Amino acid sequence: MTAYIQFLIDVLSLGGAYALMALGLVIVYGILRLVNFAYGELIMVTGYTMFLLGGSALPWIVMAAIGVLMAILAGIATDYVAFRPVRAKSVTAVLITSFAFSTLLQNAALLFISPRPRNVPLPDIFSETVHFAGIVTPARNLITIATAVILLAVFAWVMKRTVLGIAMRAAATHFTMARMLGVPANLIISTAFAISGFLAGIVSLFWIGRIGSVVPGIGLEPLLVAFIATVIGGMRSLQGAVLGGFLLAFIDTGLNYSLPQELLKFRDAFTFSLVILILLWRPAGLMKGPASGQRT
Amino acid sequence: MTLFARTLTGVSAAAMLLTATVASAEEILIGGALSLTGVQAPLDEPGFKGAQVAVKALNDAGGLLGKQVKFVNIDGKSDPVTVGNVAVQLIDQGAQLIVAPCDFDFGGPASREAQSAGIVGISTCASDPLYSSWSLGDKQFTLSMWNTTMGATGAEYAFNERGWKTAYVVTDQFIAYTKSLSKYFVAHFKALGGEVLLEDSYTNGDNDFSAQLARLQALGQKPDVIYISSYGTDLGAIIRAIREVGIDSPVVGGDAYDDPALFEALGDKFGSDVYFVTHTWMGPESHPDMPKFIDLYKKMYDSAPDTSFVATGWDTVMLMAQAVEIAGTTDGAAVAKALEDNEFNLLTGKLSYKNAAEGHAPDKAAVLIELKGGKPNFLGWRRPENPPAP
Structure with missing residues (x-):
């Protein structure tokens, strides 16, 4: 029994982080039909902000808030620098500009800070453990689960009940129609980038909380995870992204638990085989998004 | 053209x-x-x-x-x-x-x-x-x-100098370096008479050690020493994960540990009882x-x-x-x-x-370093007596 509880906590805490990563990626994709390849760098931005604030006397929670704020600003900057100037003209151009912005941010960290890992301050509670029902688990895992649940609930409420959320969903369903009815396009898109940055910032706190340090390439893995999760879940669906995140965490953790040692070395091969099977069964992902309008 | x-x-x-x-x-x-x-x-x-x-x-x-x-x-x-x-x-x-x-x-x-x-x-x-x-x-x-020397030095320190008899080994499947380092540690540790309780795998970039940890906890006995061969920031994630759940067995590893960012990431709470074999020590x-x-x-x-x-x-x-x-x-x-x-x-x-x-096998001595309270200490030069053949 304890083994199952342990497994459940492991899946949920990893899945919570994955789901938030995927949500941050899909919220921009849903509206623009464009993958933001600079998404991983938003996670890096929070990390380096925390590193730079590390020597100061600020309480951790303030540093974390500034770190998340910087990710939001970096998200909005992505829109202004990489997307807005070219998005109406060519998809290819946006692909390249978002890659370029990603490289630019990474190399800035490389050049002005260091290619070597830098330490990030962590709150004491991240190093504490909780004992219950015969298992020992880091408090951080439980905080990750709680944060993911709260954020997902708030996010669902915003999307369903507020004017902003309804406007964003309208824009994701049929952008041109939404614009004709008075939804301001630039504002909606910038907001999507800001939310994307916010989610990346929060994820960054927990992701780096596992590692304890930040490197210029730290965003690669979260970007990959978010991308795979959204592909499984359905590129157009917000619920799908969340489901995809948890499913990917379940697959990864499940394989980690169950594969024999000789096969564990090839775990990624098993993960991706399962992903392929899911896509063969449901080519558009597990959840269908809104009926697609034209790309804007 | x-x-x-x-x-x-x-x-x-x-x-x-x-x-x-x-x-x-x-x-x-x-x-x-x-x-x-x-x-x-x-x-x-x-x-x-x-x-x-x-x-x-x-x-x-x-x-x-x-x-x-x-x-x-x-x-x-x-x-x-x-x-x-x-x-x-x-x-x-x-x-x-x-x-x-x-x-x-x-x-x-x-x-x-x-x-x-x-x-x-x-x-x-x-x-x-x-x-x-x-x-x-x-x-x-x-x-x-070579990793033959690096792995063997770790094994000799653990078995001969400290008398640690049982080991749990984690191998990151990232590159040739991470895979061969633990291979030579295991070979030499067994040759000396030690017992390897479990060899586990890790995937670089996962930053998730939960399944391996569950297997380690399910062993039913605490290993005398934990050997981890990984790379980059993942090392910090693995050692933190092990220490967080209260497993305090000493950790031994190779030159990938030789990074101030790792010492800081472990801090004075988790940065003790970690030993690693590396190239040199920045002191007289x-x-x-x-x-x-x-x-x-x-x-x-x-x-x-x-x-x-x-x-x-x-x-x-x-x-x-x-x-x-x-x-x-x-x-x-x-x-x-x-x-x-x-x-x-x-x-x-x-x-x-x-x-x-x-x-062109290099015949070279290795430096042994101990991490205590997040601070490295020089333990001295070591040269394994009979490192495993490559």
């Missing part, structure tokens, strides 16, 4: 390079293919900085064979293909020696190009036994001890010349070295210089012979190589 025109440009470019080389006959060009960007940068950038300090020191002391030494590094971008291309470019520019990146997977291509141009290539700190004359050619070397205890090197480094960069890997760059250039002095030329075969026939006293330990038929 037509083929003819391309050939023509190629020929004229080659001619220009030729004149350039002739014009600079007064200097010796050392080419570097070290990666200053990408996943390999954390290990190559310190080597690059150390190499520059060494080149300046050489030139200030009158150069090499009466000529000035010039070090040109082109970013290998942590991409084996780029590393190989960069080496070709440097050799075209007249490089007489090649400094290869600090890893077999990333550095091998540079050495292969050096070999086919008939010149000596030395990797700053590749430690996988694949970095040998067997796989790369009779003019290729690595400054580092390891080598009488170490303070001099640190001084020169500070003069050049206005800050103290933040990792001992800077010494591998210095040593690589100094090793080349000493071998060239002995050979009296930069000719590949002569320098390779000088490297095979002599013992060199370096900041990273005394070094002699076996001959090409025996793989």
